[in-house]
Every structure is written in C-alpha cells, then in structure tokens.
Amino acid sequence: MQIVKVGNYEVGQGHPLMLMAGPCVLEGYERSLMIGQRTKAICDKLGIPYVFKASFDKANRSSYASFRGPGIEEGLKLLAQIKKDLGVPVVTDIHEPWQAEKAAEVVDILQIPAFLCRQTDLVYAAAKTGKTVNVKKGQFLAPWDMKNVIKKVEEAGNHNIMLTERGASFGYNTLVTDMRGLAIMRELGYPVVMDATHSVQIPGGQGTSSGGQSQYVPHMARAAAAVGIDALFLEVHDNPAEALSDGPNMVKLDNLEKLLTDVLAIDKIVRG
Template identity: 45%
Template sequence: MQKFSIGPLSLPGEKGLFLIAGPCLVESRQMAMEVAAELDRIRKEEEVPVIFKGSYRKANRSSASSYTGIGDREALEILAEIREGFGMPVLTDVHEASEVELAASYVDVLQIPAFLCRQTDLIVAAASTGLAVNIKKGQFLAPQDMAYAAEKAASTGNRKIMLTERGTTFGYHNLVVDYRGLPIMADSGWPVVFDVTHSVQLPGAGAGVSGGDRRFLMPLARAAVATGVDGLFFEVHPDPATAMSDASTQAPLGEFAAMVRELMQLQRCMQSIREEFHSR
C-alpha cells in the first residue's frame, strides 16, 4: 500500500482509519468554524486523523436554481483559515482544469468529483500541483477501472493518491454499494476511502434536488470498516435539514462524535480479529 503525508498526517494511519469530514458546502464562516471545532475535538479525543472537507463551490447541481456557494475566494479563504487555525489538512473539489491553480493555493487535497473521474486533463492538472488527490469513483464505473484514473495522476510523478467509493447507479434515482469494490480498488496499491454520505444518496430524486436516507449511514459505514477500508468520508452539518445542499444525507454534527467512536471501536475489533487469524 502506498503511504504518504498530507501536512502533519501520515496516511494510511498506523492505528487504523482516517476521516475526511466536513460540510458539503462552505455556506458561511460561522458554520464552517463550528464544524471544524467539533472535528478538532473528535480527532483529539479519538486519536483519529482528520482531513477537513468543504466544497468552495458546487458545480454538480441537479437544477439551475440550486445554490452554488458564497463566492470562490471567500469560501477558499475560510478553508485556509481552518487549516491554519486548527492544524488540519483541508480538502476541496475542483471541476475544471482552470480551477486547479486557484484552489491549490488554499488547500492540501484536491478532489476529483465522481462524475469527472475520467477527465484526463483535470486529473493531470490536479496531480501536477503536488498536492494529494482524492479521485472519487464514478457511479457508472467498475472499481477495477479506477486504477486507470490513478495512473493518470501518478504519471505526473505525484504519489499522493486516494481512491473513493461512493456507490453505483442502480436504476433511476438510486445507488447501491458493492463492497467487493473496496478490495478491488485496494489492489491498485492506493489507499481506499468509503464515502458514506453520498452512498446513501438518491440522485435527482427530490424534484430537482438529490434526496437520500441518512438512516443507512451507519449500517454502510460499519460494513466498510469490517471490509477493511482505509478511510471514511462523511459530510457533517450542524443542522442538516437547513443545509444548502445534500440536506438528506449529511450527518448531524451533534451525533458525529458517537458515530466516530463506534466506528473506531469496530475498526480496532476487526484489526484484532485479523491479527489473531494471521498469527495462527
């Protein structure tokens, strides 16, 4: 497994899981700081590496009337403030090669959205910055094909690459998770993340917005941990019902610490079981 550093973090973590967590969208400084403060508390209490995530702009919208953000530079400056103030690496997504230079000057990780995982110019531009790159698997793509996306990034000499599962299209307005995809993607040699939030999404099912069912966040996350994933991706909001995007699928901030605690305990349990069987 390829290992690398992102700021103060070494990934994959020696003690197990790492988290990519934060709001879907930077809606305001106050909201982003509230989430960052709680994630900072959780990472210290649970001793779990955390990468703060937040989109500075949402380009993949179901409807032209959907909210897209507070302004690129304003949102990016908030992300940079979180990075400096809390000492957490920060991730945001980019949608076109022309966006990469600006975003890269504020964050530590550039994320390639699932819909764009075959866009060679975008992947190469992101990887050429030298920052870590998280490539989400398209809902339409076989897990073994993600090795080709990783090869595009690695062709720049960048070895800081992560691959993220986020569900596969299952008919209209639905997704299904095939957990075989996690070890298949791991065969590529890159760390694998499971995007819990978007795997419970119902794309476009909400009359112009994406729906979802957060009841399934923990069942899917537990299965990913048991499968042996390296990291978990959660979108978290202080009041998901009022979120400007992905309101149906973001985890409530007030419940997130308990969720992380349970998943870390499960990871330690699974690690002990694996070590016991390997020692026989």
C-alpha cells in the first residue's frame, strides 16, 4: 500500500488510525476553532493523529437559500488561522478546478466531493498541486470504479491519494453502506477513509435540506474499524441542532470520546 503524507503524519498500512473531523462548514472563527480545540484535546488524550476539517463553501445544497459558508477568500483565511492555532493539518473540499491551487496554499488535503469524483478537470487540478487528494466515492459508483479516479490523479504525477466511503444511493432519499467496499478500495493500493457521518445522511430528506440518523454513526464507525480502515471522517459539533449544515448526521462533541475509544479498541484487535 502507498503510504501518504499528511502534514507530519503518515497514513496507511502500519500507521495509526487518523481522524479527520470538524464542522461541516466554517461557522465563524470562534466556534470553528472551539470545535477543533475540543476535538484535538480528545485526540491528544487517545493518541490519535488529528486533521481539522471544514468547508469554505458547500456548493451542493438542497435549497438555493441554504447556508453555504464564507466563500473561498474569507474561508481560506479562517482555515489558515485555525491551522496555525491548532497546530494540525487541515482538509477542505473544492468544487471547481480554479480553486485547487488557491486552496493548496493553505490546506494539507484537497477533498473531492462525492458528486464530483468523476469530474476529470477538478480531480486533475487537485492532483497537480502535489497535495494529498482525498476523493469521496460517489453515491452512484461501485468501489472498483474508483480505480479510474486513481488513474486520473496518478496521471498528474501524484500518488498521495486517499479514498473515502460515504454510502451508496439506495432508492429515494436513502443511503446504504456496503462494508465490502472498504476492503475492495483498499486493494486498489491506497489508504481508505470511512465517512461515518455522511453515510447516515438522508439526502434531501427534509424537503429543502438533508436529514440524517446520527444515532447510527457509532455503528457505522465501529463496523468500518472492524473491516479495517486507515482514517475516520466525522462531522462534529458542540450543538448539532444549531449547526448551519448537516446537523442531523453530526456527532455531538460530548459523545466523541466514547465513540473514538470504541473505534480504537476494535482497530487494535484488527491490526493485532
């Protein structure tokens, strides 16, 4: 398996389980930093490498009126400051090719959203920056189809790739996660990530916004750890009911330590 560099961390076979976590979208400096600080304190206690995640823009919204974030200019300033204050790597998603180079000046991982994972120009632009590229598997793709996405990144001369599972479309407004997909994608030679929060999302389930079943996030995370993963992706918030995006599928910060403790115990057995 290819070992991937993320800041001072190494991700992949033989390296510790990494956590990518934070609010869905930047909610101002103070609150976003607080969420990062609380998450980092838990990770430091448990010995988990931590990457702060948040979006500067959520372009894929159910409604035109939905909150999207501060935008790329202000958002990257916030991420740069949070990265400095926390002293950890940062990941954010991009939606258009021109955003790649600009975001790469600040963040350590460029994330390709699931709906955009087949957008050749976007994937190639992210890869050309040399930054680690985390590609979320589209809800419409089989896990083995990700080999074609990998080839696009490799074509740009980049081998810092991670693949993320976040569920597959199962009828209307429903996702299901086939845990075999984690093993299949891992066989493609790169680290795999489990997005346990978006996997319990109910896309468009509230009419003008997505719903979710956050009570099942721990089940998804534990199951993924049992299969074998290299990183866990979680959207976390101090009060999900107040979150400006994806609240129904977020993990409450008060519950994060217990969830991670369980996941680490399973991860230790699998790696043992």
